Amino acid sequence: MRKPQSLRAQLLSRLTLPLLIVVVLDASVSYYVALHYADQAYDSWLLDSAKSLAQEVKAQKDKVTFELPPIAVEVFRWDAMDKTFFKVESLSAGIIAGDKGLPSPSITAIGRDEAIYSDGEIQGQKVRIVSVLTTPTADDTDDVLISVAETLHKRRSMMNEILLAVVLPQLLLVLITGFHIWTGINRGLSPLNDLAKLIAQRSARDLNPIADTGVPLEVRALTHTINALLHRLGSNLKTQQRFIENAAHQLRTPLAGLKVQAERALLADKLETMKPALAHMKNSADRVAHLSTQLLVLAKSESLSQSAREFSAIDLVSLARDCCMDWVPKALERNIEVGFDAPKAPVLVIGDETLLRELLSNLLDNAICYGNPEGHISVKIEATPEPNLIVEDDGPGIQVNEADKIFERFYRIPGSRGEGCGLGLAIVKEIADLHAARIIIGPGYAGCGTRIDVVFESRFAT
Ligand SMILES: Nc1ncnc2c1ncn2[C@@H]1O[C@H](COP(=O)(O)OP(=O)(O)OP(=O)(O)O)[C@@H](O)[C@H]1O
Ligand SMILES: [Mg+2]
CATH class of the missing domain: 3.30.450 (Beta-Lactamase)
Structure with missing residues:
Protein backbone atom coordinates (compact mmCIF):
# COMPACT_ATOMS: atom_id res chain seq x y z
CA MET A 1 0.00 0.00 0.00
CA GLU A 161 34.09 38.94 0.70
CA ILE A 162 32.05 38.86 -2.50
CA LEU A 163 30.82 35.39 -1.60
CA LEU A 164 29.66 36.58 1.81
CA ALA A 165 28.12 39.74 0.38
CA VAL A 166 26.17 37.74 -2.20
CA VAL A 167 25.26 34.62 -0.24
CA LEU A 168 24.30 36.12 3.12
CA PRO A 169 21.41 38.28 1.86
CA GLN A 170 20.19 35.40 -0.32
CA LEU A 171 20.30 33.05 2.66
CA LEU A 172 18.37 35.57 4.70
CA LEU A 173 15.86 35.87 1.87
CA VAL A 174 15.40 32.08 1.79
CA LEU A 175 14.93 31.94 5.56
CA ILE A 176 12.38 34.76 5.65
CA THR A 177 10.47 33.44 2.63
CA GLY A 178 10.63 29.87 3.98
CA PHE A 179 9.22 31.04 7.30
CA HIS A 180 6.38 32.86 5.54
CA ILE A 181 5.65 29.85 3.33
CA TRP A 182 5.63 27.54 6.39
CA THR A 183 3.28 29.77 8.42
CA GLY A 184 1.13 30.37 5.31
CA ILE A 185 0.75 26.64 4.68
CA ASN A 186 -0.05 25.99 8.35
CA ARG A 187 -2.62 28.75 8.34
CA GLY A 188 -4.05 27.47 5.05
CA LEU A 189 -4.35 23.91 6.35
CA SER A 190 -5.76 24.84 9.75
CA PRO A 191 -9.43 24.72 8.56
CA LEU A 192 -8.82 21.08 7.59
CA ASN A 193 -7.39 20.32 11.04
CA ASP A 194 -10.31 22.14 12.70
CA LEU A 195 -12.73 20.10 10.59
CA ALA A 196 -10.97 16.84 11.51
CA LYS A 197 -11.14 17.78 15.23
CA LEU A 198 -14.82 18.70 14.90
CA ILE A 199 -15.64 15.36 13.28
CA ALA A 200 -13.50 13.42 15.79
CA GLN A 201 -15.36 15.03 18.70
CA ARG A 202 -18.76 14.00 17.35
CA SER A 203 -20.68 11.18 18.88
CA ALA A 204 -21.44 8.21 16.60
CA ARG A 205 -25.15 9.04 16.87
CA ASP A 206 -24.80 12.67 15.82
CA LEU A 207 -25.68 12.74 12.13
CA ASN A 208 -26.52 16.45 12.00
CA PRO A 209 -24.82 18.30 9.14
CA ILE A 210 -21.45 19.91 9.85
CA ALA A 211 -21.74 23.71 10.06
CA ASP A 212 -19.75 25.33 7.26
CA THR A 213 -19.84 28.93 8.41
CA GLY A 214 -16.30 30.29 8.43
CA VAL A 215 -15.07 27.33 6.40
CA PRO A 216 -13.05 28.38 3.31
CA LEU A 217 -14.58 27.73 -0.12
CA GLU A 218 -12.11 24.94 -0.97
CA VAL A 219 -12.92 23.03 2.22
CA ARG A 220 -16.64 23.63 1.75
CA ALA A 221 -16.70 21.04 -1.06
CA LEU A 222 -15.49 18.50 1.52
CA THR A 223 -18.04 19.52 4.16
CA HIS A 224 -20.80 19.35 1.54
CA THR A 225 -19.77 15.81 0.57
CA ILE A 226 -19.57 14.75 4.24
CA ASN A 227 -22.97 16.33 4.93
CA ALA A 228 -24.50 14.53 1.94
CA LEU A 229 -23.03 11.28 3.25
CA LEU A 230 -24.38 12.00 6.76
CA HIS A 231 -27.79 12.67 5.23
CA ARG A 232 -27.73 9.35 3.36
CA LEU A 233 -26.52 7.54 6.48
CA GLY A 234 -29.31 9.18 8.49
CA SER A 235 -32.04 8.11 6.10
CA ASN A 236 -30.52 4.59 5.89
CA LEU A 237 -30.49 4.35 9.66
CA LYS A 238 -34.10 5.52 9.81
CA THR A 239 -35.11 2.89 7.24
CA GLN A 240 -33.28 0.21 9.19
CA GLN A 241 -34.86 1.37 12.44
CA ARG A 242 -38.31 1.23 10.83
CA PHE A 243 -37.52 -2.19 9.44
CA ILE A 244 -36.46 -3.53 12.86
CA GLU A 245 -39.58 -2.05 14.48
CA ASN A 246 -41.79 -3.66 11.84
CA ALA A 247 -40.00 -7.00 12.13
CA ALA A 248 -40.31 -6.93 15.93
CA HIS A 249 -43.96 -6.04 15.62
CA GLN A 250 -44.56 -8.87 13.15
CA LEU A 251 -42.81 -11.31 15.47
CA ARG A 252 -44.70 -10.12 18.55
CA THR A 253 -48.14 -11.04 17.21
CA PRO A 254 -47.51 -14.77 16.56
CA LEU A 255 -45.31 -15.04 19.66
CA ALA A 256 -48.05 -13.52 21.83
CA GLY A 257 -50.52 -15.99 20.26
CA LEU A 258 -48.07 -18.80 20.92
CA LYS A 259 -47.86 -17.83 24.59
CA VAL A 260 -51.66 -17.58 25.03
CA GLN A 261 -52.23 -20.94 23.34
CA ALA A 262 -49.46 -22.59 25.37
CA GLU A 263 -51.11 -21.30 28.57
CA ARG A 264 -54.45 -22.64 27.35
CA ALA A 265 -52.87 -26.03 26.51
CA LEU A 266 -51.34 -26.19 29.97
CA LEU A 267 -54.75 -25.71 31.57
CA ALA A 268 -56.31 -28.57 29.57
CA ASP A 269 -56.36 -32.02 31.20
CA LYS A 270 -56.97 -34.15 28.17
CA LEU A 271 -55.19 -34.35 24.86
CA GLU A 272 -58.48 -33.83 23.04
CA THR A 273 -59.13 -30.47 24.72
CA MET A 274 -55.48 -29.55 24.25
CA LYS A 275 -55.52 -30.16 20.47
CA PRO A 276 -57.11 -26.86 19.30
CA ALA A 277 -54.58 -24.89 21.34
CA LEU A 278 -51.76 -27.02 19.93
CA ALA A 279 -53.05 -26.43 16.39
CA HIS A 280 -53.00 -22.67 17.06
CA MET A 281 -49.48 -22.99 18.44
CA LYS A 282 -48.34 -24.76 15.30
CA ASN A 283 -49.92 -22.02 13.23
CA SER A 284 -48.13 -19.31 15.22
CA ALA A 285 -44.84 -21.21 15.02
CA ASP A 286 -45.32 -21.49 11.22
CA ARG A 287 -45.82 -17.73 11.01
CA VAL A 288 -42.68 -17.04 13.04
CA ALA A 289 -40.70 -19.51 10.93
CA HIS A 290 -42.06 -17.96 7.71
CA LEU A 291 -41.21 -14.44 8.90
CA SER A 292 -37.69 -15.39 9.91
CA THR A 293 -37.15 -17.10 6.52
CA GLN A 294 -38.38 -13.99 4.71
CA LEU A 295 -36.15 -11.74 6.84
CA LEU A 296 -33.13 -13.94 6.18
CA VAL A 297 -33.72 -13.91 2.40
CA LEU A 298 -34.09 -10.12 2.47
CA ALA A 299 -30.91 -9.76 4.51
CA LYS A 300 -29.01 -12.04 2.11
CA SER A 301 -30.11 -10.19 -1.01
CA GLU A 302 -29.37 -6.84 0.66
CA SER A 303 -25.87 -7.90 1.69
CA LEU A 304 -25.24 -9.23 -1.81
CA SER A 305 -26.28 -5.93 -3.35
CA GLN A 306 -23.66 -4.17 -1.22
CA SER A 307 -20.77 -6.54 -1.89
CA ALA A 308 -19.11 -8.10 -4.92
CA ARG A 309 -21.49 -10.75 -6.25
CA GLU A 310 -20.42 -14.12 -7.50
CA PHE A 311 -23.01 -14.75 -10.16
CA SER A 312 -23.06 -17.71 -12.52
CA ALA A 313 -25.00 -18.73 -15.62
CA ILE A 314 -28.39 -20.16 -14.63
CA ASP A 315 -30.96 -21.90 -16.80
CA LEU A 316 -34.28 -20.22 -16.06
CA VAL A 317 -36.19 -23.15 -17.59
CA SER A 318 -34.87 -25.87 -15.30
CA LEU A 319 -34.91 -23.57 -12.28
CA ALA A 320 -38.60 -22.67 -12.86
CA ARG A 321 -39.54 -26.33 -13.58
CA ASP A 322 -37.97 -27.53 -10.28
CA CYS A 323 -39.57 -24.71 -8.35
CA CYS A 324 -43.04 -25.43 -9.80
CA MET A 325 -42.72 -29.09 -8.81
CA ASP A 326 -42.03 -27.97 -5.23
CA TRP A 327 -45.14 -25.80 -5.15
CA VAL A 328 -47.58 -28.23 -6.84
CA PRO A 329 -48.58 -29.95 -3.54
CA LYS A 330 -49.45 -26.58 -1.97
CA ALA A 331 -51.40 -25.56 -5.08
CA LEU A 332 -53.30 -28.84 -4.99
CA GLU A 333 -54.40 -28.09 -1.41
CA ARG A 334 -56.52 -25.32 -2.98
CA ASN A 335 -57.28 -27.37 -6.09
CA ILE A 336 -55.26 -25.02 -8.22
CA GLU A 337 -53.78 -26.31 -11.42
CA VAL A 338 -50.20 -25.24 -12.23
CA GLY A 339 -49.27 -24.98 -15.91
CA PHE A 340 -45.69 -24.70 -17.18
CA ASP A 341 -44.70 -23.40 -20.58
CA ALA A 342 -41.07 -22.93 -21.62
CA PRO A 343 -38.83 -23.32 -24.68
CA LYS A 344 -36.98 -26.60 -25.06
CA ALA A 345 -33.58 -24.93 -25.13
CA PRO A 346 -32.18 -23.49 -21.93
CA VAL A 347 -32.76 -19.77 -21.30
CA LEU A 348 -29.64 -18.57 -19.55
CA VAL A 349 -29.28 -15.60 -17.27
CA ILE A 350 -26.37 -14.60 -15.04
CA GLY A 351 -27.40 -14.66 -11.40
CA ASP A 352 -27.62 -16.26 -8.00
CA GLU A 353 -29.57 -19.52 -8.12
CA THR A 354 -30.82 -19.49 -4.51
CA LEU A 355 -32.06 -15.93 -4.78
CA LEU A 356 -33.80 -16.53 -8.13
CA ARG A 357 -35.53 -19.56 -6.58
CA GLU A 358 -36.70 -17.32 -3.72
CA LEU A 359 -38.01 -14.79 -6.24
CA LEU A 360 -40.10 -17.39 -8.08
CA SER A 361 -41.20 -19.07 -4.81
CA ASN A 362 -42.60 -15.78 -3.55
CA LEU A 363 -44.47 -15.16 -6.80
CA LEU A 364 -45.89 -18.71 -6.74
CA ASP A 365 -46.76 -18.40 -3.04
CA ASN A 366 -48.73 -15.23 -3.80
CA ALA A 367 -50.41 -16.74 -6.87
CA ILE A 368 -51.53 -19.76 -4.83
CA CYS A 369 -52.50 -17.71 -1.80
CA TYR A 370 -54.33 -14.86 -3.57
CA GLY A 371 -55.42 -16.68 -6.75
CA ASN A 372 -58.85 -18.28 -7.18
CA PRO A 373 -59.38 -21.60 -5.44
CA GLU A 374 -59.82 -24.28 -8.11
CA GLY A 375 -58.33 -21.83 -10.50
CA HIS A 376 -55.29 -21.93 -12.71
CA ILE A 377 -51.72 -20.68 -12.42
CA SER A 378 -49.37 -20.52 -15.34
CA VAL A 379 -45.58 -20.19 -15.20
CA LYS A 380 -43.99 -19.21 -18.50
CA ILE A 381 -40.43 -18.66 -19.66
CA GLU A 382 -39.73 -16.61 -22.78
CA ALA A 383 -36.29 -16.37 -24.34
CA THR A 384 -36.86 -13.39 -26.67
CA PRO A 385 -36.66 -10.47 -27.01
CA GLU A 386 -35.25 -10.67 -23.49
CA PRO A 387 -35.30 -13.55 -20.98
CA ASN A 388 -38.66 -13.26 -19.23
CA LEU A 389 -40.14 -15.15 -16.29
CA ILE A 390 -43.95 -14.86 -16.09
CA VAL A 391 -46.29 -15.96 -13.30
CA GLU A 392 -49.99 -15.54 -14.03
CA ASP A 393 -53.07 -16.33 -11.95
CA ASP A 394 -56.82 -15.89 -12.35
CA GLY A 395 -57.48 -14.36 -8.92
CA PRO A 396 -58.94 -10.94 -8.03
CA GLY A 397 -55.92 -9.09 -9.40
CA ILE A 398 -54.16 -6.05 -7.96
CA GLN A 399 -55.71 -2.56 -8.11
CA VAL A 400 -53.62 -0.04 -10.07
CA ASN A 401 -53.40 2.25 -7.03
CA GLU A 402 -51.87 -0.61 -5.01
CA ALA A 403 -49.32 -1.60 -7.65
CA ASP A 404 -46.48 0.49 -6.16
CA LYS A 405 -47.28 0.00 -2.49
CA ILE A 406 -47.20 -3.81 -2.61
CA PHE A 407 -43.41 -3.69 -3.10
CA GLU A 408 -42.92 -1.83 0.19
CA ARG A 409 -41.65 -3.88 3.09
CA PHE A 410 -44.39 -5.18 5.42
CA TYR A 411 -47.15 -3.75 3.25
CA ARG A 412 -50.24 -5.96 2.76
CA ILE A 413 -53.37 -4.93 0.89
CA PRO A 414 -56.01 -4.49 3.59
CA GLY A 415 -58.27 -7.55 3.77
CA SER A 416 -55.76 -9.89 2.08
CA ARG A 417 -56.25 -13.52 2.93
CA GLY A 418 -53.68 -15.65 4.72
CA GLU A 419 -51.15 -14.65 7.32
CA GLY A 420 -48.34 -13.27 5.20
CA CYS A 421 -45.97 -10.68 6.62
CA GLY A 422 -45.87 -8.36 3.61
CA LEU A 423 -42.25 -9.09 2.68
CA GLY A 424 -42.69 -11.41 -0.35
CA LEU A 425 -42.83 -8.77 -3.10
CA ALA A 426 -40.21 -6.60 -1.34
CA ILE A 427 -37.90 -9.63 -1.62
CA VAL A 428 -38.90 -10.10 -5.29
CA LYS A 429 -38.04 -6.46 -6.00
CA GLU A 430 -34.71 -6.60 -4.14
CA ILE A 431 -33.63 -9.75 -6.02
CA ALA A 432 -34.83 -8.38 -9.38
CA ASP A 433 -32.83 -5.16 -8.79
CA LEU A 434 -29.79 -7.23 -7.92
CA HIS A 435 -30.11 -8.99 -11.29
CA ALA A 436 -30.90 -5.73 -13.13
CA ALA A 437 -34.29 -7.19 -14.01
CA ARG A 438 -37.50 -5.12 -14.23
CA ILE A 439 -40.88 -6.15 -12.90
CA ILE A 440 -44.07 -5.52 -14.85
CA ILE A 441 -47.46 -6.04 -13.21
CA GLY A 442 -50.54 -6.43 -15.36
CA PRO A 443 -53.83 -8.26 -15.58
CA GLY A 444 -53.77 -12.04 -16.00
CA TYR A 445 -56.06 -14.36 -17.98
CA ALA A 446 -58.67 -12.57 -20.11
CA GLY A 447 -58.18 -9.28 -18.28
CA CYS A 448 -58.67 -10.65 -14.76
CA GLY A 449 -56.17 -12.00 -12.26
CA THR A 450 -52.52 -10.96 -11.95
CA ARG A 451 -49.62 -11.33 -14.32
CA ILE A 452 -46.11 -10.54 -13.11
CA ASP A 453 -43.26 -10.40 -15.63
CA VAL A 454 -39.63 -10.42 -14.47
CA VAL A 455 -37.68 -9.22 -17.51
CA PHE A 456 -33.92 -9.72 -17.42
CA GLU A 457 -31.68 -7.28 -19.25
CA SER A 458 -30.00 -8.64 -22.36
CA ARG A 459 -26.53 -7.91 -20.99
CA PHE A 460 -27.33 -10.38 -18.21
CA ALA A 461 -28.42 -12.99 -20.72
CA THR A 462 -25.76 -15.20 -22.28
N1 LIG B 1 -50.99 -12.59 -7.21
C1 LIG B 1 -51.60 -11.73 -6.39
N2 LIG B 1 -52.90 -11.45 -6.49
C2 LIG B 1 -53.52 -10.57 -5.71
N3 LIG B 1 -52.91 -9.87 -4.75
C3 LIG B 1 -51.60 -10.08 -4.58
C4 LIG B 1 -50.84 -11.00 -5.39
N4 LIG B 1 -49.59 -10.99 -4.99
C5 LIG B 1 -49.52 -10.09 -3.98
N5 LIG B 1 -50.70 -9.54 -3.71
C6 LIG B 1 -50.98 -8.53 -2.68
O1 LIG B 1 -49.82 -7.85 -2.37
C7 LIG B 1 -49.55 -7.87 -0.97
C8 LIG B 1 -48.09 -7.99 -0.74
O2 LIG B 1 -47.61 -9.25 -1.12
P1 LIG B 1 -46.33 -9.82 -0.44
O3 LIG B 1 -46.01 -11.12 -1.09
O4 LIG B 1 -45.31 -8.77 -0.44
O5 LIG B 1 -46.71 -10.04 1.04
P2 LIG B 1 -47.56 -11.22 1.70
O6 LIG B 1 -47.86 -12.22 0.68
O7 LIG B 1 -48.70 -10.57 2.37
O8 LIG B 1 -46.54 -11.74 2.77
P3 LIG B 1 -45.32 -12.72 2.58
O9 LIG B 1 -45.23 -12.99 1.14
O10 LIG B 1 -44.18 -12.01 3.12
O11 LIG B 1 -45.68 -13.89 3.36
C9 LIG B 1 -50.29 -9.07 -0.46
O12 LIG B 1 -50.70 -8.85 0.84
C10 LIG B 1 -51.46 -9.18 -1.42
O13 LIG B 1 -52.51 -8.40 -0.92
MG1 LIG C 1 -46.33 -13.12 -0.47
Missing part, protein backbone atom coordinates in the same frame (compact mmCIF):
# COMPACT_ATOMS: atom_id res chain seq x y z
CA ARG A 2 1.28 3.49 -0.86
CA LYS A 3 2.23 5.61 2.14
CA PRO A 4 -0.13 8.59 2.40
CA GLN A 5 1.61 11.78 1.37
CA SER A 6 1.56 14.84 3.59
CA LEU A 7 -0.14 17.79 1.94
CA ARG A 8 2.02 20.14 4.01
CA ALA A 9 5.24 18.46 2.85
CA GLN A 10 4.06 18.51 -0.78
CA LEU A 11 3.15 22.19 -0.69
CA LEU A 12 6.38 23.05 1.09
CA SER A 13 8.58 21.19 -1.38
CA ARG A 14 6.67 22.55 -4.40
CA LEU A 15 6.99 26.13 -3.19
CA THR A 16 10.50 26.14 -1.71
CA LEU A 17 12.29 24.04 -4.32
CA PRO A 18 11.77 26.55 -7.20
CA LEU A 19 12.64 29.37 -4.79
CA LEU A 20 15.89 27.64 -3.81
CA ILE A 21 16.82 27.01 -7.46
CA VAL A 22 16.19 30.68 -8.36
CA VAL A 23 18.17 31.89 -5.34
CA VAL A 24 21.15 29.59 -6.05
CA LEU A 25 21.16 30.62 -9.73
CA ASP A 26 20.91 34.30 -8.83
CA ALA A 27 23.68 34.02 -6.23
CA SER A 28 26.01 32.19 -8.64
CA VAL A 29 25.46 34.66 -11.47
CA SER A 30 25.97 37.67 -9.13
CA TYR A 31 29.09 36.06 -7.64
CA TYR A 32 30.73 35.34 -11.00
CA VAL A 33 29.89 38.76 -12.44
CA ALA A 34 31.29 40.56 -9.36
CA LEU A 35 34.37 38.33 -9.42
CA HIS A 36 34.96 39.03 -13.10
CA TYR A 37 34.93 42.82 -12.64
CA ALA A 38 37.08 42.71 -9.50
CA ASP A 39 39.60 40.46 -11.32
CA GLN A 40 39.65 42.92 -14.18
CA ALA A 41 40.44 45.77 -11.77
CA TYR A 42 43.37 43.85 -10.26
CA ASP A 43 44.61 42.84 -13.72
CA SER A 44 44.57 46.44 -14.92
CA TRP A 45 46.50 47.51 -11.82
CA LEU A 46 49.08 44.80 -12.63
CA LEU A 47 49.25 46.10 -16.21
CA ASP A 48 49.83 49.65 -15.00
CA SER A 49 52.73 48.36 -12.91
CA ALA A 50 54.19 46.52 -15.92
CA LYS A 51 53.84 49.67 -18.08
CA SER A 52 55.48 51.83 -15.42
CA LEU A 53 58.43 49.39 -15.36
CA ALA A 54 58.57 49.56 -19.19
CA GLN A 55 59.21 53.30 -18.85
CA GLU A 56 62.46 52.46 -17.11
CA VAL A 57 63.81 50.35 -19.96
CA LYS A 58 66.30 52.45 -21.94
CA ALA A 59 68.42 51.90 -25.04
CA GLN A 60 72.05 53.03 -24.94
CA LYS A 61 73.62 52.67 -28.31
CA ASP A 62 72.61 49.12 -29.20
CA LYS A 63 72.33 47.98 -25.60
CA VAL A 64 69.18 47.79 -23.58
CA THR A 65 69.39 48.82 -19.91
CA PHE A 66 66.98 48.83 -17.02
CA GLU A 67 67.82 51.18 -14.25
CA LEU A 68 65.67 51.37 -11.15
CA PRO A 69 67.14 52.49 -7.83
CA PRO A 70 66.84 49.84 -5.06
CA ILE A 71 64.54 52.09 -3.05
CA ALA A 72 62.19 52.36 -6.03
CA VAL A 73 62.28 48.57 -6.41
CA GLU A 74 61.38 48.26 -2.76
CA VAL A 75 58.49 50.68 -3.15
CA PHE A 76 57.39 48.79 -6.25
CA ARG A 77 57.45 45.48 -4.42
CA TRP A 78 55.76 46.72 -1.27
CA ASP A 79 52.26 45.35 -0.61
CA ALA A 80 50.57 44.63 2.71
CA MET A 81 49.00 41.35 1.58
CA ASP A 82 50.67 40.10 -1.54
CA LYS A 83 54.15 39.55 -2.86
CA THR A 84 55.01 41.25 -6.12
CA PHE A 85 57.56 39.89 -8.62
CA PHE A 86 58.89 41.29 -11.84
CA LYS A 87 61.25 40.33 -14.60
CA VAL A 88 62.81 42.38 -17.40
CA GLU A 89 64.06 40.18 -20.21
CA SER A 90 65.80 41.26 -23.39
CA LEU A 91 65.26 38.94 -26.32
CA SER A 92 68.91 39.23 -27.32
CA ALA A 93 70.65 39.55 -23.91
CA GLY A 94 68.37 37.51 -21.69
CA ILE A 95 67.23 38.54 -18.19
CA ILE A 96 68.31 42.08 -17.37
CA ALA A 97 66.67 42.53 -13.99
CA GLY A 98 64.09 41.05 -11.58
CA ASP A 99 63.17 37.55 -10.46
CA LYS A 100 64.65 34.83 -12.58
CA GLY A 101 62.12 32.21 -11.43
CA LEU A 102 59.15 34.08 -12.85
CA PRO A 103 57.74 32.09 -15.77
CA SER A 104 57.48 33.99 -19.10
CA PRO A 105 54.81 33.49 -21.74
CA SER A 106 55.83 32.33 -25.21
CA ILE A 107 57.19 35.36 -26.94
CA THR A 108 55.62 34.43 -30.25
CA ALA A 109 52.13 34.66 -28.71
CA ILE A 110 52.59 38.32 -27.81
CA GLY A 111 52.52 41.35 -30.07
CA ARG A 112 54.19 44.69 -29.51
CA ASP A 113 52.55 46.99 -26.89
CA GLU A 114 50.16 44.20 -26.17
CA ALA A 115 49.53 42.69 -22.73
CA ILE A 116 49.20 39.04 -22.06
CA TYR A 117 47.83 37.57 -18.84
CA SER A 118 48.73 34.15 -17.49
CA ASP A 119 48.71 32.13 -14.28
CA GLY A 120 51.92 30.63 -12.93
CA GLU A 121 53.86 29.65 -9.87
CA ILE A 122 56.96 31.09 -8.22
CA GLN A 123 58.59 30.07 -4.95
CA GLY A 124 55.79 27.62 -4.45
CA GLN A 125 53.11 30.30 -4.61
CA LYS A 126 50.45 30.73 -7.26
CA VAL A 127 50.66 34.06 -9.06
CA ARG A 128 48.84 36.08 -11.68
CA ILE A 129 51.26 37.37 -14.35
CA VAL A 130 50.96 40.16 -16.92
CA SER A 131 53.57 40.51 -19.63
CA VAL A 132 54.11 43.38 -22.08
CA LEU A 133 56.55 43.64 -24.97
CA THR A 134 58.35 46.89 -25.60
CA THR A 135 60.99 48.04 -28.13
CA PRO A 136 63.31 50.61 -26.60
CA THR A 137 65.91 50.71 -29.42
CA ALA A 138 65.38 53.20 -32.21
CA ASP A 139 66.17 50.67 -34.94
CA ASP A 140 63.89 47.93 -33.59
CA THR A 141 66.84 45.59 -33.05
CA ASP A 142 65.81 44.32 -29.65
CA ASP A 143 62.53 43.63 -27.87
CA VAL A 144 62.15 43.63 -24.11
CA LEU A 145 59.57 41.53 -22.29
CA ILE A 146 58.46 42.93 -18.96
CA SER A 147 56.47 40.60 -16.67
CA VAL A 148 54.89 41.62 -13.39
CA ALA A 149 53.32 39.02 -11.10
CA GLU A 150 51.46 39.11 -7.86
CA THR A 151 50.35 36.41 -5.41
CA LEU A 152 46.63 35.80 -5.10
CA HIS A 153 45.90 36.68 -1.44
CA LYS A 154 44.07 39.93 -2.18
CA ARG A 155 42.06 38.25 -4.91
CA ARG A 156 41.17 35.34 -2.64
CA SER A 157 40.10 37.52 0.27
CA MET A 158 38.08 39.59 -2.19
CA MET A 159 36.48 36.36 -3.50
CA ASN A 160 35.46 35.47 0.05
